Amino acid sequence: MADTITLLVTRYRPDTEAEPTVAEYEVPLRKDWAVLDGLNHVKDQLDGTLSYRWSCRMGICGSCGMTVNGEPRLSCATFLTEFAPGPVRVEPLANFPIVRDLVVDIDDFLRKLPTVKPWIVRHVDWVEDGEYLQTPDEQSAYQQYSMCINCMLCYSACPVYGVDPDFLGPAAIALAQRYNLDSRDHGAADRLDVLVHPEGVWGCTFVGECTRACPKGVDPAGAIQRYKLTAAMRSVRALLLPWGAR
Amino acid sequence: MRRRARPIEPFLWLLFSAGGVLAALFLPVVVLLFGVVYPLGGIGPPTYPGLHALAAHALTRVVIFIVCVLSLIHWAHRFRFTVLHGLQIGRLGRLVSVFCYGGALVGSLAALVVLVRI
Amino acid sequence: MTATRARAYRQAVPRLWWLRRRSYLLFMLRELSCVFVAWAVLFLLLLLKAVGNGHVDYQRFLDWAAKPWVIAVNVLALAFLVFHSVTWFNLAPKAMVVRVPKQMLALAPKAIVRRLPEGRVPGWLIVAQNYVAWVFVAAIVAGLVMRSGS
Numbered sequence: 001m002a003d004t005i006t007l008l009v010t011r012y013r014p015d016t017e018a019e020p021t022v023a024e025y026e027v028p029l030r031k032d033w034a035v036l037d038g039l040n041h042v043k044d045q046l047d048g049t050l051s052y053r054w055s056c057r058m059g060i061c062g063s064c065g066m067t068v069n070g071e072p073r074l075s076c077a078t079f080l081t082e083f084a085p086g087p088v089r090v091e092p093l094a095n096f097p098i099v100r101d102l103v104v105d106i107d108d109f110l111r112k113l114p115t116v117k118p119w120i121v122r123h124v125d126w127v128e129d130g131e132y133l134q135t136p137d138e139q140s141a142y143q144q145y146s147m148c149i150n151c152m153l154c155y156s157a158c159p160v161y162g163v164d165p166d167f168l169g170p171a172a173i174a175l176a177q178r179y180n181l182d183s184r185d186h187g188a189a190d191r192l193d194v195l196v197h198p199e200g201v202w203g204c205t206f207v208g209e210c211t212r213a214c215p216k217g218v219d220p221a222g223a224i225q226r227y228k229l230t231a232a233m234r235s236v237r238a239l240l241l242p243w244g245a246r
Numbered sequence: 247m248r249r250r251a252r253p254i255e256p257f258l259w260l261l262f263s264a265g266g267v268l269a270a271l272f273l274p275v276v277v278l279l280f281g282v283v284y285p286l287g288g289i290g291p292p293t294y295p296g297l298h299a300l301a302a303h304a305l306t307r308v309v310i311f312i313v314c315v316l317s318l319i320h321w322a323h324r325f326r327f328t329v330l331h332g333l334q335i336g337r338l339g340r341l342v343s344v345f346c347y348g349g350a351l352v353g354s355l356a357a358l359v360v361l362v363r364i
Numbered sequence: 365m366t367a368t369r370a371r372a373y374r375q376a377v378p379r380l381w382w383l384r385r386r387s388y389l390l391f392m393l394r395e396l397s398c399v400f401v402a403w404a405v406l407f408l409l410l411l412l413k414a415v416g417n418g419h420v421d422y423q424r425f426l427d428w429a430a431k432p433w434v435i436a437v438n439v440l441a442l443a444f445l446v447f448h449s450v451t452w453f454n455l456a457p458k459a460m461v462v463r464v465p466k467q468m469l470a471l472a473p474k475a476i477v478r479r480l481p482e483g484r485v486p487g488w489l490i491v492a493q494n495y496v497a498w499v500f501v502a503a504i505v506a507g508l509v510m511r512s513g514s
Contacts, residue, residue, distance in 0.1 A: 012373055014371035014372070014373070015371075019373060020373060070385070092375075094375060095375065095377070096375070097372035097373060097374050097375070098372060098373040098375065099372050105372050159331065159377070159381055159382070159388060159391075160331060162377040162381065163330075163331045163334050163336070163377055163381075164331070164336055196255070196256065198255055202255040202256075202259065205327045205328075205331065205391075205395065206455065206458075207387075207388070207391045208387075208391070208455075209387060209388070209391075212387070219458075221458065222458040222459075225455075225458045225459035226458070226459055226460075226461060228256075228259055228459065229459050229460065231256055232256040232257070232259055232260045234256075235253065235256035235257065236256075236257075236260070263459075265401075266448075266452050267452070269401045269404070269445070269448065270445075270448055270449035270452045270453060270494075270498070271449075271497060271498055271501040271502075272501060272505065273401060273404040273405075273408075273445050274442060274445040274446055274449055274502070275501070275502040275505045275506055276404060276407075276408055276505065277404050277407065277438055277441050277442045277445060278442055279505075279506060279509055280407070280408075280411055280429060281407060281429065281434075281435070281437075281438025281439075281441065281442065282435065282438055282439055282442055284426065284429070285426075285429045285430040285434070285435050285438070286435065287430075289510070290513070291426055291513065292509055292510065292512045292513025293513045294415075294418075294419035294422050294423075295419075296511075296512035296513045297415055297422070297509070297512050297513060298415055298422075299512065300508055300509065300512040301412055301415045301416075310408070310412070313405075314405050314408070314409065317401050317402075317404070317405050318402065318405055320398060320401055321398045321399070321401050321402040321405075324395055324398035325398050325399065325402075327395070328392070328395040328396060328398070332382060332392060332395075334377065334379065353402070353405065353406075353409075356409060357405070357409055360409050360412050360413045360416060361412065363413075363416045364412060364415060364416040
């Protein structure tokens with residue numbers, strides 16, 4: 001095994017450049033080094049001006065998502081040896097505007113996320129009654145979706161979001177389902193309007209790339225199709241029984 | 247992104263899905279028999295009186311009508327999104343919808359005429 | 365802050381984005397199968413129109429269907445229709461979560477219940493049902509058509 005590997009890193013310096021360029025860096029190839037370790041080596045030893053986001057380096061904070069050799073990946077959980085002998089292309093997440101180098105503007109996602117109320121909504125709330133109890137079965141109904149770390153790899157993988165940036169997107173819908181399916185939650189009706197909007201679930205054409213890209217095993221594509229069925233049956237019921245208000 | 251929800255989308259999706267199921271179940275065998283097997287001459291095609299009797303049966307005609315209408319809506323709905331996203335022409339959304347669902351409507355009427363006249 | 369944002373670089377989606385990745389291309393082919401669904405309906409209606417017009421037109425339809433280009437189109441259409449069926453059947457359990465009713469769970473043997481994740485019908489069983497239905501429908505249609513001719 002060679003002892004170094006080449007990183008082809010996208011650089012974008014908005015104050016001096018009109019569009020991104022590619023810089024080449026030679027970094028040590030070590031069995032226990034992830035792409036993020038390579039980038040840290042670049043920043044510490046080769047070029048201190050390189051900008052990128054990271055925090056926990058253990059696949060839980062969701063901030064180090066990048067496009068590695070064309071695939072949206074967590075750079076902390078993607079090992080350099082996977083690409084030996086290299087080179088490895090490291091680019092910013094696709095479908096998001098680039099602020100600088102590998103840092104993308106995530107405001108769009110942060111604006112959309114709260115519109116689905118991704119928290120437990122209670123219409124009756126008696127704190128003095130103690131905790132809201134839940135059986136293991138009730139928990140397993142939503143557990144998969146609760147693994148989402150908001151890393152936005154699914155948005156980067158989704159061609160519908162790329163073509164139509166108004167699309168609510170995979171993670172937001174999966175998180176809406178995470179709370180809709182929670183036995184303690186009363187908020188499904190509150191989330192309905194945003195989800196059944198044409199830019200909500202109906203914009204999805206079930207490409208399925210979001211599910212493949214997810215580093216935490218969440219299945220946003222499945223969540224969206226399930227919600228389409230739920231919403232459609234609800235519409236049929238509303239049509240047949242107009243007096244049965246939701 | 248807070249336009250009022252178009253209540254038609256869920257119904258279009260249900261019809262698209264129903265059409266997807268019927269197209270998946272019925273259409274391959276039809277094309278296999280009349281489009282490939284009979285033209286290639288492996289087996290002789292059904293004689294006219296026999297096929298006419300089968301096609302003229304009320305139940306056959308109802309089933310074929312439902313399969314045709316829903317399959318056409320399936321085409322319309324899927325083709326609409328394929329064109330919108332594949333060619334990136336979201337701004338022409340209305341025009342594409344008129345072409346697709348309008349085409350399905352015309353096709354359904356044609357199916358009705360053909361089936362009534364058997 | 366605003367100044368930086370104004371200079372953020374927008375990454376355009378390539379016009380032919382669906383050629384960029386194998387999975388995108390397969391997706392696009394899956395979606396384009398709908399064109400052949402429409403073709404199959406048209407072909408079926410042409411056949412029925414000919415049958416409605418009498419045996420002369422029926423023979424004319426058979427001759428037309430035997431032209432090489434029509435056969436070629438139909439072979440292609442058949443491939444796409446089968447692709448549609450397979451993808452459709454395989455993805456169905458993603459949208460449908462079928463729960464076994466509580467009363468049935470109580471009656472069923474424990475060994476089976478333990479195999480049902482969260483009291484749901486497992487995905488593979490839904491897929492298997494779809495294929496059984498496919499064979500069933502195809503056999504009935506083919507049986508009726510072939511029997512009608514003899």
